[in-house]
Amino acid sequence: MIVEPKVREFICTTAHPVGCQENVNRQISYIKSKSFPEGPKKALIIGASTGYGLASRICAAFGCHAATIGIMFEKPSNGKRTATPGWYNTAAFEKAAAADGLYAKSINGDAFSLDVKEKAIDLIRRDLGQVDLVIYSLAAPRRTTADGTTYASSLKTTNSVFTEKSLDLKNNEISQKSVQPCTPEELEGTIKVMGGEDWMDWIRALSSAGVLAKDAITISYSYIGPELTYPIYFDGTIGQAKRHLTKTAKEISDTFPDVKAYISVNKALVTQASSAIPIVPLYFAILYKVMKEQGTHEGCIEQIARLFCDKLLRDEIPFDSEGRIRMDDYELQESVQTKVMEIWEQISSENVTTLSDIDGYWEDFYHMFGFHFDNVDYTQDVDIEISIPSLAE
Ligand code: NAI
Secondary structure (H helix, E strand, O other), rough: OOOOOOOEEOOEOOOHHHHHHHHHHHHHHHOOOOOOOOOOOOOEEOOOOOHHHHHHHHHHHHHHEEEEEEEEEOOOOOOOOOOEEEEEEEHHHHHHHHHOOOOOOEEEEEEEHHHHHHHHHHHHHHHHOOOOOEEHHHHHHEEEEOEEEOEEOOOOOOOOOOEEEEHHHHHHEEEEEEEEEEOOHHHHHHHHOOHHHHHHHHHHHHHHHHOEEEEEEEEEOOOOOOHHHOOOOOOOOHHHHHHHHHHHHHHHHOOEEEEEEEEEEEOOOOOHHHHOOOOOOHHHHHHHHHHHHHOOOOHHHHHHHHHHHHOOOOOOOOOOOOOOOOOOOOOOOOOHHHHHHHHHOOOOOOOHHOOOHHHHHHHHHHHHHOOOOOOHHHHHHHHHOOOOOHHOO
């Protein structure tokens, strides 16, 4: 099949298998070009197929030479429709890991479920004995808890209507967008889905099964961002869920003295999860422009490589006053934020292409789905039914 991008606002409904492989291979090459300190040897990555979780799996495997088990919720191809990008990414990851003699197995299913937790525990027990690193990098729209209740996550404010400039992803025009305040149920739902409850469930399950190594590290990712986006992010429903996640890190460390739980506050980057947040994509496009000009721009792989090499695997991890690791240090530099705000004031549909890095935004967007790589021939027929080796066993 010849696969072309089919973009609908913030999502692309097709993915290119060869392009996704290229995306993964580029990240692997970047990691192989760096020298990593001694690190984890057996890692479980929950949410391992795209974005920050995929970058984390690549760092663990190709930076630290760790065996990895990756958990994801992706769709294979049905012969007519392509698979989701995370499916192709995982197939490419496992192929590259096998070529380097690295253990890599994946579980495709709902990480919130007991069934997937049990499958992961069985696999760890059978193949690895224990894991010394657990990365919790889920970004999900909903979660069904053990009692059968389904909670939905929403991206709303927690108090009043918030109106700001926004990039219309259909036509690249700037318009005003209003975000409504949440209901109490929506706030509760977001905390249930994106807060720390399931992270705690995972650590409890792994610990009581005896598959967590002594002094195992577990880490989850958060975001703060600039005051401009506080109403929709930091003070919004998602920010409340992230506060819960941060609180959970402390609860995990207190409950399981042999486990070290950390929060890393990461940089804003285009991923499938973040493209869906209103108002934020315009901030991203301006941020990319400013950080590229100042030479501090990083993608997911550069962020996580720096997290591993400069923070997490150091003898003394640098924490902020609230005990978090800050990978958003470059994003929140005064020189960056002052410039971003200056541009924010001036930006309009007429000047958006010059004042922001809208091309960079879209390039990252297309790359996520395996498109727009200059060394991939998109006119060629490709096999869309790619299998993930460990799932085909
Ligand atoms: P993403 O959408 O690229 O990745 C989400 C991952 O979760 C995928 O591997 C997907 O398969 C998996 N997943 C989703 N639902 C699942 C389920 N029910 N069961 C199993 N796997 C499931 O998202 P991204 O952006 O990498 O987000 C990961 C974490 O990083 C999130 O906690 C997010 O809030 C955080 N973060 C993201 C930032 C950004 O700008 N993208 C900035 C800072 C933190």
